[in-house]
Amino acid sequence: MSKLGTLTIGQAPRADITPILDAVLDASLPRRHAGVLDDLSRAEIERDFATEPGQPVLITRLLDGSSVVIDRARTERAAQRKLALLEAEDCSTILMLCTGHFESLSTEKARLVEPDRILPAAVAALTQGVQLGIIVPLAEQISSEAGKWAPLGRASLYAAASPYGGPGASVAEAARELAGRGAEILLMDCMGFVERHRREAAEAGLPVILSNSLIAKLVSEIV
Incomplete structure (x- = not known):
């Protein structure tokens, strides 16, 4: 049975994006929403995903509706670990909820959909x-x-x-x-x-x- 996983680089669920998915997806399709920054405080995010001068950055949304700018390379490494967790939960397709460019994200069996x-x-x-x-x-x-x-x-x-x-x-x-x-x-x-x-x-x-x-x-x- 198909199961959709979504991975935001922020915190899940994304109340701003999920309605757009819900409008076109079958209501019976099981889904699992995850975020790279789930369960992290702003202080932890600023410590572990701090931006560096001249390096690519991304911006994302937290559960409280605020935004945060994070380092792209550090985000990519953390995202790879989250992809493995979504696969372990039997997601057959995983959609990245980010249009930023990532160099090396991959999955073992699940179909990975990268907007970029x-x-x-x-x-x-x-x-x-x-x-x-x-x-x-x-x-x-x-x-x-x-x-x-x-x-x-x-x-x-x-x-x-x-x-x-x-x-x-x-x-x-x-x-x-x-x-x-x-x-x-x-x-x-x-x-x-x-x-x-x-x-x-x-x-x-x-x-x-x-x-x-x-x-x-x-x-x-x-x-």
Whole structure:
């Protein structure tokens, strides 16, 4: 029997993302939600996942709704251990709830679905060479995550806006900026962006691709 495991780099369950999955998945499908930062206090997270100058970072959501920025390499090592636990609980498919690029995640038997390996090819096919504008959560990710978009064949435009609030541009402001610079389609490159963010970005008058919605629809075909 199929069983879906999901792994967020934050804390599970992700109340912002699970409704998007629920909308397209069979209600009878068993699932197990896990998080890299489950059961850790903020002090423990800041100690064990501290960022380092010049190294790639990720941003994620905790159970209390707050966000935290963590080191990508340390997150990847911890994520690998969590994948093993999900396999031990008989998950036949495991979906990473993160669009960030990971170098070496793997599973023994379960099908591992990594958005960063699916989105570039799918978006390239959908956009057919038009100018894409990509909204990322952190300005630092514009350079660290840009490599995965090479399949587009055309340099994308980037702007930063966090789905979790805080200082910096809003999603609507980032979308308007990209539209003003010539973007024709927008992509929300973080699993934390949800339907309300799509609506805010759409105020710029452009089509908006929501990463987690696209991934959820694709995963629904194989579970």
